Amino acid sequence: METTVRLEYHLAEITCELSRIFGPVAALVPDGPPGSSDFLFHAGVLPIPPNLLSSDRILFRKLHHDYNGWQRADALWMYLSPQKCRELGVFLLACAFHHPAKATTLAITHPDSAIRRIIIPAVSLKLEDLPIGQTWVPFALRYFPAETEKFPWMDDCCVHDLPLFALTNIDDCVGPTDADWRERDTVRIWATTGGSLRFAELLLNAGCSWNRVREYALEGDAGFRGVAPMSTELRIFLPGGDGWIYEGDDVPIAGVQF
Numbered sequence: 001m002e003t004t005v006r007l008e009y010h011l012a013e014i015t016c017e018l019s020r021i022f023g024p025v026a027a028l029v030p031d032g033p034p035g036s037s038d039f040l041f042h043a044g045v046l047p048i049p050p051n052l053l054s055s056d057r058i059l060f061r062k063l064h065h066d067y068n069g070w071q072r073a074d075a076l077w078m079y080l081s082p083q084k085c086r087e088l089g090v091f092l093l094a095c096a097f098h099h100p101a102k103a104t105t106l107a108i109t110h111p112d113s114a115i116r117r118i119i120i121p122a123v124s125l126k127l128e129d130l131p132i133g134q135t136w137v138p139f140a141l142r143y144f145p146a147e148t149e150k151f152p153w154m155d156d157c158c159v160h161d162l163p164l165f166a167l168t169n170i171d172d173c174v175g176p177t178d179a180d181w182r183e184r185d186t187v188r189i190w191a192t193t194g195g196s197l198r199f200a201e202l203l204l205n206a207g208c209s210w211n212r213v214r215e216y217a218l219e220g221d222a223g224f225r226g227v228a229p230m231s232t233e234l235r236i237f238l239p240g241g242d243g244w245i246y247e248g249d250d251v252p253i254a255g256v257q258f
Contacts, residue, residue, distance in 0.1 A: 018055040026086040032145035032208045042140040046094040054107040059251045060115035067222040074232040082207040089203030095191035096138045099123035116185040154224040163195040164228040214241025
């Protein structure tokens with residue numbers, strides 16, 4: 001565990017490897033408006049995700065969302081620029097279509113972020129060890145820029161087609177104490193699910209220059225449903241919205257302690 005943490009925080013100095021690796025593809029994706037040209041995502045056009053990369057341009061806050069005075073849900077607030085939205089979407093699609101045999105970790109190196117890493121678990125499918133029933137992996141996604149809403153999927157009836165964000169720790173084994181639960185700093189996203197592909201599309205649309213929606217709320221079953229069962233809630237804030245708490249159009253650059 002110490003070796004993994006050490007590697008995460010000795011990555012490139014205050015740089016965004018997410019941008020360096022996936023920015024060139026994100027720049028090729030049509031910016032819209034809705035109904036304009038499309039882009040075909042598949043393994044042949046996407047970089048193979050490395051096992052470890054970093055970004056200091058994404059920042060998370062960790063909170064709770066209280067409903068009706070007696071229901072409490074875990075909640076994450078994510079702050080990032082429109083460009084970073086698109087790069088993160090491309091990264092998730094690359095993980096989905098390459099379905100790497102080893103886990104991929106996106107280290108969140110901004111020192112003010114409550115989340116320190118996003119882990120995409122490995123996808124290892126073998127004919128001799130398949131689960132019961134249908135087995136599938138994503139093949140391609142034809143993307144068209146589309147309009148979005150703050151609550152993008154509140155009318156969907158199939159909750160299992162929504163993204164699942166698992167708030168956990170680096171070992172994916174949270175201890176029994178309240179302190180253990182407060183110290184969770186890792187989000188796991190299973191990139192090959194239909195919900196994660198929809199989330200990637202939402203990020204691509206959120207980053208379009210014509211899009212005026214500056215906040216997205218993916219709530220649980222107590223709110224306007226936007227995440228799968230057992231998922232933490234996620235709120236996305238972009239520059240220009242009422243919830244953007246920083247000056248300028250990006251999260252502030254801060255020194256990283258190595």
